[in-house]
Amino acid sequence: MRNNSKWVLKSGMVIVYLFPFLYLAILSLTSRYPFPEIIPKHLDFSHWISVFTGESELTQSLLVSLTISLSVAAISTGLGFVTSRAFAKNNSERRLIKMTYLPFLFPPVIYASMLSHFFIIAHISGTVIGVIIGQVLIAYPFAILLLRGFWSRTVLTSEESAKTLGASPKQAFFHVLLPMARGLLFITFFQTFLISWFEYGLTTLLGLGQIQTLTLRVFGYIQQGNPTLAALSSLFLFIPPVILLLIYKPSLFRRRF
Amino acid sequence: MLEIQSLSKSFEDTLVIANCSFRVETGQSMSVLGRSGCGKTTLLKMLAGLIAPDAGKVLIDGKDITGTPAHLRHMVYLPQEALLFPHLDVCENIAFGLRVRKKSNRVIQDEVRRMLEQLGLSDKLRSRPYELSGGERRRVSFGRSLITQPAVLLLDEPFENLDPETRTDMQKLYRKLSADYHITSVFVTHNLKEAIVMGDHISTLKNGQLHTYNDVHSFISDPASGASDEMAFWNQFSEKNTLDNQKSPEYLK
Numbered sequence: 001m002r003n004n005s006k007w008v009l010k011s012g013m014v015i016v017y018l019f020p021f022l023y024l025a026i027l028s029l030t031s032r033y034p035f036p037e038i039i040p041k042h043l044d045f046s047h048w049i050s051v052f053t054g055e056s057e058l059t060q061s062l063l064v065s066l067t068i069s070l071s072v073a074a075i076s077t078g079l080g081f082v083t084s085r086a087f088a089k090n091n092s093e094r095r096l097i098k099m100t101y102l103p104f105l106f107p108p109v110i111y112a113s114m115l116s117h118f119f120i121i122a123h124i125s126g127t128v129i130g131v132i133i134g135q136v137l138i139a140y141p142f143a144i145l146l147l148r149g150f151w152s153r154t155v156l157t158s159e160e161s162a163k164t165l166g167a168s169p170k171q172a173f174f175h176v177l178l179p180m181a182r183g184l185l186f187i188t189f190f191q192t193f194l195i196s197w198f199e200y201g202l203t204t205l206l207g208l209g210q211i212q213t214l215t216l217r218v219f220g221y222i223q224q225g226n227p228t229l230a231a232l233s234s235l236f237l238f239i240p241p242v243i244l245l246l247i248y249k250p251s252l253f254r255r256r257f
Numbered sequence: 258m259l260e261i262q263s264l265s266k267s268f269e270d271t272l273v274i275a276n277c278s279f280r281v282e283t284g285q286s287m288s289v290l291g292r293s294g295c296g297k298t299t300l301l302k303m304l305a306g307l308i309a310p311d312a313g314k315v316l317i318d319g320k321d322i323t324g325t326p327a328h329l330r331h332m333v334y335l336p337q338e339a340l341l342f343p344h345l346d347v348c349e350n351i352a353f354g355l356r357v358r359k360k361s362n363r364v365i366q367d368e369v370r371r372m373l374e375q376l377g378l379s380d381k382l383r384s385r386p387y388e389l390s391g392g393e394r395r396r397v398s399f400g401r402s403l404i405t406q407p408a409v410l411l412l413d414e415p416f417e418n419l420d421p422e423t424r425t426d427m428q429k430l431y432r433k434l435s436a437d438y439h440i441t442s443v444f445v446t447h448n449l450k451e452a453i454v455m456g457d458h459i460s461t462l463k464n465g466q467l468h469t470y471n472d473v474h475s476f477i478s479d480p481a482s483g484a485s486d487e488m489a490f491w492n493q494f495s496e497k498n499t500l501d502n503q504k505s506p507e508y509l510k
Contacts, residue, residue: 154338154340157338158340160336161340162342162357163306163307163328164327164328164332164334165357166328166357166405168328169328171357175353175357179342180342180343182344
């Protein structure tokens with residue numbers, strides 16, 4: 001009896017989690033889905049095929065999104081690690097941390113409109129590089145705030161011990177600090193990737209409509225009233241975060257020392 | 258031989274170490290006794306090259322190493338907690354100093370095996386730090402330092418947070434290993450008994466001033482060291498016991 005109720009509860013949870021994906025998958029396979037049909041009579045795979053043959057604009061957007069988000073996550077995590085370490089060793093750490101919160105005082109769109117003037121002067125508006133820089137300016141302080149908790153007295157003393165044992169600053173960084181921070185670095189990479197992946201306002205303003213990420217495409221298809229392509233692009237929007245989640249699952253749910 | 262000449266350090270307006278000088282012969286141990294916050298750790302970190310002194314010199318065998326970076330000094334600093342690297346097992350923790358010096362795998366294996374035998378930890382080769390007791394972690398920490406055969410070992414209250422029995426065992430183990438490896442060391446503590454047990458020479462650090470005693474007797478006889486007060490405290494119980502024993506009925510003796 002108890003096992004049965006557990007099974008019902010588990011099945012219910014699986015259905016609740018999977019239903020949005022199933023619904024989007026069905027929507028992406030038909031251009032006609034009249035009420036009260038549960039499963040549409042005519043399934044059309046042409047949109048899916050065009051994505052995989054590279055004929056669809058979605059393929060291009062997927063590649064652009066991956067390039068931008070992986071770059072933003074890698075740059076922000078790397079810089080955030082080094083900067084948070086410098087903050088931890090600085091006497092004015094609290095003041096520096098307060099300053100790190102400054103970019104979050106403004107909504108991203110207002111922040112982007114303030115930046116866009118300088119981006120136009122630098123000729124990087126409407127370019128992938130420009131969007132990456134714009135998004136890094138949001139994700140980088142976020143990475144610093146996430147990683148600052150790592151630099152405890154224990155970690156700093158471990159670094160000192162390693163140096164007196166004969167490790168050069170580079171060896172102490174790569175053989176002691178990086179392995180100790182691995183779990184938190186994975187989390188920071190994942191979080192900054194998500195910030196970039198779902199970013200809309202800043203990308204719209206700094207991309208000047210020329211940089212069409214997957215998130216921008218989804219909004220575009222919804223505005224055009226095209227549920228098939230909106231569903232298809234939404235599904236692609238889900239895939240990379242799910243893959244990252246599966247790869248980093250041990251780090252995300254591991255107990256910290 | 259380790260020699261310190263007129264070492265000074267201030268943090269903002271606070272003078273922590275004032276014109277401090279001493280000398281420790283090779284293979285000898287110097288105990289530095291002082292209260293918490295008196296600057297003992299600052300003194301050790303200056304010797305290790307982790308904090309830059311405002312003035313003064315640090316010399317090893319007559320060579321000035323004041324400006325030498327920590328990793329080239331060959332002086333190992335052991336912090337208060339036995340901070341083993343959590344991502345490495347016991348074997349790799351002990352091997353760390355040899356690995357960064359790019360020794361061959363054969364040399365590393367032999368050295369680590371020998372060290373583990375001396376530490377009585379041969380069965381813990383592949384254990385992770387979180388699987389060890391406090392005393393075992395401390396032993397690994399010693400092994401990790403001694404295997405590099407440092408010119409000077411700097412011990413920052415290394416037996417804190419250990420129970421009295423383990424503490425005594427560790428003191429004996431350290432004395433033995435120190436003699437075996439002919440290690441020169443500076444040992445800071447706020448524990449008077451430990452300062453006497455661990456040091457060939459004793460000095461006290463108070464208000465930034467270091468006072469070095471010629472021998473244990475001059476340390477004990479100096480009222481400023483606090484040793485005579487401590488002995489008087491324990492002696493009163495010894496005398497009381499003797500009196501109590503005299504008063505006790507025969508069958509209780």
